[in-house]
Amino acid sequence: MCGIVGYIGEKDVTDILISGLKRLEYRGYDSAGVAVYDGENINVVKTKGRLSVLEEKVMDTPLKGKVGIGHTRWATHGEPSDINAHPHLNKDGSLAVVHNGIIENYLELKNWLKGLGYEFISDTDTEVISHLLDYYYEGDVLQAVLKLVSRIEGSYALGVLSKNEPDKIVAVRKDSPLIVGLGEGENLIASDIPALLPYTRNVVIMADRDIAVLTKDRVTFYDYYGREIEKPVTHIDWDISAAEKGGYRHFMLKEINEQPRAIRDTLRGRITEDGFHLDDISLDEGYIKGLKSIQIVACGTAYHAGLVAKEFYERYIKIPTVTDIASEFRYRDPLVDKNVLTIVISQSGETADTIAAIREAKSKGSKVFAITNVLGSTVARESDYVLYTWAGPEIAVASTKAYITQLAALYMLGGYIGLKRGTLDMKFVRELQAELTAIPDKVQKILDEQDRIQRIADEHYNVKDVFYLGRGLDYAVSMEGSLKLKEVSYIHSEAYPAGELKHGTLALVEDGTLIIAVATQKALYEKTLSNIEETKTRGGYIITVTKGDNEIFNDASDEMIMLPTASDYIMPIITVVPLQLLAYYMAVARGCDVDKPRNLAKSVTVE
Numbered sequence: 328m329c330g331i332v333g334y335i336g337e338k339d340v341t342d343i344l345i346s347g348l349k350r351l352e353y354r355g356y357d358s359a360g361v362a363v364y365d366g367e368n369i370n371v372v373k374t375k376g377r378l379s380v381l382e383e384k385v386m387d388t389p390l391k392g393k394v395g396i397g398h399t400r401w402a403t404h405g406e407p408s409d410i411n412a413h414p415h416l417n418k419d420g421s422l423a424v425v426h427n428g429i430i431e432n433y434l435e436l437k438n439w440l441k442g443l444g445y446e447f448i449s450d451t452d453t454e455v456i457s458h459l460l461d462y463y464y465e466g467d468v469l470q471a472v473l474k475l476v477s478r479i480e481g482s483y484a485l486g487v488l489s490k491n492e493p494d495k496i497v498a499v500r501k502d503s504p505l506i507v508g509l510g511e512g513e514n515l516i517a518s519d520i521p522a523l524l525p526y527t528r529n530v531v532i533m534a535d536r537d538i539a540v541l542t543k544d545r546v547t548f549y550d551y552y553g554r555e556i557e558k559p560v561t562h563i564d565w566d567i568s569a570a571e572k573g574g575y576r577h578f579m580l581k582e583i584n585e586q587p588r589a590i591r592d593t594l595r596g597r598i599t600e601d602g603f604h605l606d607d608i609s610l611d612e613g614y615i616k617g618l619k620s621i622q623i624v625a626c627g628t629a630y631h632a633g634l635v636a637k638e639f640y641e642r643y644i645k646i647p648t649v650t651d652i653a654s655e656f657r658y659r660d661p662l663v664d665k666n667v668l669t670i671v672i673s674q675s676g677e678t679a680d681t682i683a684a685i686r687e688a689k690s691k692g693s694k695v696f697a698i699t700n701v702l703g704s705t706v707a708r709e710s711d712y713v714l715y716t717w718a719g720p721e722i723a724v725a726s727t728k729a730y731i732t733q734l735a736a737l738y739m740l741g742g743y744i745g746l747k748r749g750t751l752d753m754k755f756v757r758e759l760q761a762e763l764t765a766i767p768d769k770v771q772k773i774l775d776e777q778d779r780i781q782r783i784a785d786e787h788y789n790v791k792d793v794f795y796l797g798r799g800l801d802y803a804v805s806m807e808g809s810l811k812l813k814e815v816s817y818i819h820s821e822a823y824p825a826g827e828l829k830h831g832t833l834a835l836v837e838d839g840t841l842i843i844a845v846a847t848q849k850a851l852y853e854k855t856l857s858n859i860e861e862t863k864t865r866g867g868y869i870i871t872v873t874k875g876d877n878e879i880f881n882d883a884s885d886e887m888i889m890l891p892t893a894s895d896y897i898m899p900i901i902t903v904v905p906l907q908l909l910a911y912y913m914a915v916a917r918g919c920d921v922d923k924p925r926n927l928a929k930s931v932t933v934e
Contacts, residue, residue: 329356329427330399331505332522333486333496336513336543341390344397347515347522349378352923356399358412361385362423363395364493369423373398373412393543394493396486396516398425404433405450414488415454417461418445421490422468424460426453427518428482428503436478455479460487468492469540472499473553476538482679486516496541500533504677504704507531507539507546509560514541520563521720528563532703561703577921579723579815583907584774587767589728590900592717593735598760602753603743608712614694615747619666620647622693624656624684628726628810629672629733634803635899636670636737643755643896644745653680657687665692670740673697674721674729676704685709698736700729714740723922725814727907730807731770734900735763762897769891773904780905783870783886784912788816790841794832795822795906796862797845798855804899805845808906815914815921825858838866843906846873846880847890847898859883872905874898 330351334343344361359381360373370390374380378399398413405411414423430436433452436459441447445458459478463471468489482502489495498505498516508515508523508530516539517523523530531546533539537558538549548558575581597604621640623633633650640648651661653671657680663669669688673681676699685695685706697710700718707713716732742759745751751759793812795805802824809822823832825844836842842862846855860883863869871880875889888905890898914921 329401330518330522331396331425331427331484331486331516332398332518333396333425333488333498333516333541334513335394335494335496335515335541336510337393338513340392340395341385343515343526344395345378345382345385346525347517348397348399350521351399351518352378356401357407358400358402358409359398360400360412360414361390361395361397362414362416362425362488363390363392364488364490365390365392369416369420369488369490371414371416371423373414374409375407375412394488394496396423396425396488396496398486403429404452411449411451413453415449415451415457417457419461422457422460422464423488424453424457425486426456427484428501430455430479430483431481432479433481456483456485464489466491468495468497469538469549469553472497472538473549473551476501476536476551484518494542498533498539498541500537501535502679502682502705504675505533507533507541509546513543514546516541521722524563529560530563531558531560533558534708535705576915577723577911579725579727579911579921582721582723582728583904583911585719586728586731586904587771587774589716589718589732590735590767590770592719593732594739594763595717597739598764602746602756603739605714605739605743608714610712610743610747612747615744616749617666618646618668618748620649622661622663622667622669622688623648623650623672624653624669624681624688625650625672626653626678626680628730628807629674629678629681631803631807631810632730632733632737633670633672634806635734635800636741638800638803639738639896640741640744643751644741644748645750646744646748653678653684656680656684661687661691663688663691663693665694667693669693669695670737671695671697671706671710672733672737673699673704673706674701674726674733675699676701676706678706681706682709696740698733698740700732724924724927725811725910725921727811731900731903735766738763738897758894759897762894765893766897766900769893769901770904772891773901773908777908780888780908781912783888784909785916787841787868788913788916790818790839792835793818793820793841793843794835794862794867795820795843795845796825796855796858797822798825798851798858799848800896800899801845801848801851801855801902804902804906805843807903808843808845808910811907811910812913814924814927815910816917816919817925818913818917825855833861833865836862836865836867840867842867842869843909844869844871844880844884845902845906846871847902848895850895852877852879856880856883872902
């Protein structure tokens with residue numbers, strides 16, 4: 328959540344800060360601000376609302392300088408307002424701070440600082456940081472920061488600017504992402520790579536408890552004891568155009584259409600003659616055969632990918648599998664140990680609840696296998712094994728290509744484990760490889776015919792409620808389709824196991840209720856048909872999403888979305904694509920801000 332940008336160099340800083348924050352808009356925010364040192368003072372402009380509002384205020388109050396920090400805030404402590412927006416200053420305006428995360432002991436510190444005479448003007452936890460830095464500052468901002476981090480508890484990424492030491496920016500990271508960009512005669516900080524790409528491709532991904540001191544010519548890293556440390560430099564290969572719309576109206580539509588490419592990149596080099604090559608990962612055969620179960624932990628869309636994997640792993644690999652929501656996992660004393668493999672899934676690799684789940688699982692002796700899209704992220708660093716999805720940057724808040732590449736990775740991991748356990752034979756693995764390899768063309772076929780889905784969306788975008796129905800793997804996909812719709816269109820939607828209709832849900836069906844029935848599992852066709860007819864007789868308007876090789880649902884459906892055929896177990900990757908498109912086009916028809924849905928953030932870095 329939120330975005331941080333900082334710059335020190337020879338260029339005019341204001342435009343750099345605002346353009347960088349624009350590239351971080353996808354992270355979610357409700358206010359924004361910048362602090363710039365003009366040669367004498369730190370000037371701050373901040374406001375509630377979008378960056379366009381901030382730009383207007385900056386035009387009214389021109390900011391000149393070559394060092395500054397900027398921030399987009401997603402409210403946690405205190406409502407969205409001009410006062411609560413970042414940056415925050417100390418009492419005499421000589422120190423400015425931007426902060427992502429949550430300071431858990433801020434009330435204790437706030438009361439202590441009030442007792443010393445400090446006055447607070449905002450409702451935020453961040454203002455505690457600016458005043459605490461003021462308390463510790465004795466002419467060396469790094470030393471003040473070292474004392475600060477010994478007192479604050481929680482998660483944070485910080486950017487600190489001092490009027491008295493304007494030749495530097497100090498950055499700190501703990502449980503909230505922060506990246507340093509290394510330029511020539513200029514250096515930067517940002518919450519994510521896209522903000523840095525116009526200036527450099529060489530970055531340092533800060534680890535927890537790293538402190539960076541940036542001048543225009545040098546970046547020095549320290550640990551929390553003030554000891555200088557060396558950090559590896561990562562070169563970013565993908566171009567900035569990958570993080571831009573490329574002619575599409577929205578990032579979400581661009582990323583939906585990138586899915587064939589994303590799947591190919593995820594599979595590339597990993598399908599081999601003897602099974603699946605998972606990069607440099609090598610799970611010992613004895614360890615795999617000794618596993619008593621698998622625990623999948625994730626949030627939101629990644630959790631839905633885990634639900635698909637659960638059924639595949641249990642049905643074909645014959646290993647008990649539990650899929651759990653990360654925010655629940657750590658609080659229920661989970662039954663994991665050295666004989667349980669914990670698989671965590673996170674697009675950003677910075678999801679706070681998922682990181683906490685990793686630490687909980689490892690504390691109990693479980694090995695952790697991560698599936699993520701972001702190189703060097705916290706999830707990647709803290710797990711025992713990591714498989715990258717190589718989906719490329721995903722900017723839209725609603726995840727699309729990350730989801731299907733997570734599924735592809737989960738299927739490959741399942742094939743790898745099944746072969747080593749002896750529960751899958753090479754004949755099945757060859758079939759699985761062929762099915763995965765065929766997915767990009769099948770997804771492309773759906774994308775080539777998306778005009779029909781747009782027409783359906785245009786006819787139904789005014790509905791108040793939508794119910795998604797499915798059985799087995801179709802239920803897991805229904806949950807993802809429902810989530811996409813509510814995320815971007817704000818239409819109330821729910822997903823139900825079709826067999827549960829008679830246990831209460833039918834009471835919600837009335838004339839005109841829109842029902843999206845997902846039916847791709849051949850063994851469940853007849854059962855699903857009966858459930859569809861139950862809603863049809865009560866006035867439901869039925870759109871059935873099914874394979875193109877059957878006609879069993881024709882009479883019971885008002886409309887059909889026919890899909891390319893594949894084996895039942897692989898269909899979730901294909902089936903989700905029309906559901907993504909339906910959500911997108913309904914949101915567009917309703918005039919919603921598709922890429923930046925209200926109240927949501929791309930990377931959820933607070934619990």
